[in-house]
Amino acid sequence: MYDVIIIGGGIVGCALARELSRYNLRLALIEKEVEVGFGTSKTNSGIIHAGHHSAEGTLKGKFEWAGNQRWDDLARDLKFGFKRIGELLIAQKPEDLQYLEDLKKQGDSRGVTGLEIWEPKQIRKAEPNLSHSILQALHAPTAAVINPYEACFGLIECARQNGAQLFCDHPVMSIRQKDDGFSIQTGQKKFLSQIILNATGVFADRVAAMIGADNFKIFPRKGEEYLLDRRLQGIVSHLIFPTPSATSKGVLIIPTVDGPIMVGPTAEEVDNRENLSTSFAGASKIFASVRKSCPAISERDTITEFAGLRAVSGTNDFIIEPSPVKGFYNIAGIQSPGLTAAPVIATFVTEMLRADGLALTEKSTWKAAIDGPPHFAQMTTRERQAAILDDPAFGRIVCRCESVTEAEIRYAIRHGARTLDGVKFRVRAGMGRCQGGFCTTRIMDLLAQTLAIPLAEITKRGRGSNVCTPRHDDLSVEDLG
Ligand SMILES: Cc1cc2nc3c(=O)[nH]c(=O)nc-3n(C[C@H](O)[C@H](O)[C@H](O)COP(=O)(O)OP(=O)(O)OC[C@H]3O[C@@H](n4cnc5c(N)ncnc54)[C@H](O)[C@@H]3O)c2cc1C
Structure with a gap:
């Protein structure tokens, strides 16, 4: 019980x-x-919203700013990627300008710090690759990105x-x-x-x-997102928001915490709660919208895409x-x-x-922090040498695109990774330009060895996503039909 x-x-x-x-x-x-x-x-934009977006009088509005301020301590204690990069919400039409003023007022009254309306000169200085047709932008330094x-x-x-x-x-x-x-x-x-x-x-x-x-x-609303090649890394340094529509915040340009730029999401009501497909129509909508604010972004730079479902209530x-x-x-x-x-x-x-009467007595032994996984790519040369001396598996690079070592993959598996995505999302192995083209089979070997399971049981993301079939000589006559 x-x-x-x-x-x-x-x-x-x-x-x-x-x-x-x-x-x-x-x-x-x-x-x-x-x-x-x-x-x-795992299928969202990874933004810790600045605190001023959600409407007054809603739980979303009440919790957005309070939630925003909790993430610095959590990121420090739990050792995950987190950066306060700030956001620019841009106005490209004269009728958008009032929205910026209203949003600033909403944020100011809630205590959101640092909100400022920027004029074109200041926008161009901070973000030279944005369209020159932007009339004004609301800068919110409290916006952040996380994994x-x-x-x-x-x-x-x-x-x-x-x-x-x-x-x-x-x-x-x-x-x-x-x-x-x-x-x-x-x-x-x-x-x-x-x-x-x-x-x-x-x-x-x-x-x-x-x-x-x-x-x-619950009325599911699908959002497609597109991750772009590292070639475009740095094309913007802030999160870029358009003026929103009634159903969504619009298509954003997101400098992810690991560097690559992501664009999205779409907003489409759907019936099927398992359908996470992306579409040509979704991509076209996203890139047409994004090009209006940042003309150099193109669909040709897409390296991967995914979709998530918002759980919208009545x-x-x-x-x-x-x-x-x-x-x-x-x-x-x-x-x-x-x-x-x-x-x-x-x-x-x-x-x-x-x-409601649940007795809550605090544990004296409660620990707020965990050790967190090692990140070879972020170590200094001296730290790398020490790590390899301690465990030679740090000397074996498995994912070349993201410089992920065998030691990090073994750590991820020891701490709960059971699938290729579980490894990828913990240590970035398979997240780079080749999207696992070179390292997938080596990661499968490590999963099979460490979990003591046959290769055929390894999946990309759980049931139904097996990567390979059993060898014919491992199958019984019944299996072969
Ligand atoms: C495209 C997109 C972009 C977004 N961007 C942002 C953003 O930038 N910033 C932001 O703040 N929010 C964003 N959101 C919203 C945010 O992602 C969600 O609010 C949040 O992830 C919801 O978390 P959850 O734990 O409620 O739901 P989930 O993450 O869906 O967790 C529910 C869990 O329940 C499990 N489950 C379901 N049925 C059963 C069952 N029968 N038995 C056992 N387990 C079950 C599921 O497998 C799942 O793991 C975005 C959402 C989308 C779709």
């Missing part, structure tokens, strides 16, 4: 797990994918170090209410818990429906509340700025549980 079970290991579930791991609770997180962070939390999947891995590693249990590859299939709590049936086993926190993103209404707590609906706001079923809480409708807000959502939910 657990005190609290979190269903869903996205940024929200992982932040909840770390926050609740401060207390003497029997705590577990159940995730359907083979690793945490493999839902929307969102690294943040999920860091949060859950910290939660586990503090006693939380993690069950990946456990899709929740049904939930039953019992006298003293709930029983949760996954594909693999049954769990009992007094409290359930439903943090299942785009599936939150379906999981809530398992217990009759679905007093809301109210267009976060739903963070006890459900009609006592002990079952919905943390749903967590669309943008959900990544930014996640640490504050975790604190808010914790206080809600306390107010």
Whole structure:
């Protein structure tokens, strides 16, 4: 019997797990994918929003600025990529100028620091590659970029170090209410818990429906993103936002935390919650929009593309509340700025549980920080020499594009990577220009050796994405039909 079970290991579930791991609770997180962070939390723009975007009077507005200020400490403690690079929200039409003024007023009244309207001369000095037709821009120095999947891995590693249990590859299939709590049936086993926190993103209404707590609906909205060649690195140094539309912040130019530029996302209502395809139409829309603000960006520079699904609720706001079923809480409708807000959502939910009578006594042994993975590419020559002397596997480069060593890949596997994407998102192996063309087979070998599994069981991102088939002489007569 657990005190609290979190269903869903996205940024929200992982932040909840770390926050609740401060207390003497029997705590577990159940995730359907083979690793945490493999839902929307790995397929977003990776922006910690500046604090002034979301509308007043909404939970999104309440949590955006508060969330923004939590990430410096988290990045330091959990050792993930994070940079405050600032943002420019540009006005290209006279009718956009009032929007900039209104947004500045909203930010100022909320206490967002450093907001300034820039004139064309100042814009050109800071960003010489932007279009000369820009009339004004709102500069927000508090905007930042992070590696969102690294943040999920860091949060859950910290939660586990503090006693939380993690069950990946456990899709929740049904939930039953019992006298003293709930029983949760996954594909693999049954769990009992007094409290359930439903943090299942785009599936939150379906999981809530398992217990009759679905007093809301989720309307998935797809966003496509395009990552560009390092050739364009530095073409802009700030996040570039257009003036937004009613349904989205518009197409952004994003200098990612690792350097390469990303452009996106689109915003398209979809029915299928598994369809993460990208499209010619999406790409055309993105590049046409981006070229208006930065003419040198072209689709020919795309090295990879992906799509994510926003979990939009009927109210267009976060739903963070006890459900009609006592002990079952919905943390749903967590669309943008959900990544930014996640640490504050975790604190808010914790206080809600306390107010509802959950006894929260702090552990004296709780540790805020983890060691974090080594990064050979960021070491000085002296540090590299010392690392190789300590472990010769640092002397064997596996991913040439990003200079990732065998030692880092082994570390990633020891700390939870089970798939090619799990390795890629922890240590960048396969993220460079060749997109794994040279290193994939070597990473597969390392996964097979370290996990003691056959090559045919290795997947790109979990069930159904196996990279190769078993050798014919390993198959039985029945397998061969
Ligand atoms: C294209 C795009 C760009 C975005 N950009 C930004 C941005 O720059 N900044 C920002 O702040 N926000 C951004 N967002 C929003 C942000 O990504 C989300 O708000 C955030 O990732 C939501 O996290 P989550 O944990 O609620 O959901 P998820 O990450 O989707 O996690 C839910 C988890 O629940 C699991 N799950 C589902 N069903 C079950 C089940 N039955 N059993 C067990 N587990 C289950 C899923 O596998 C998943 O891992 C963007 C979103 C999109 C789509």
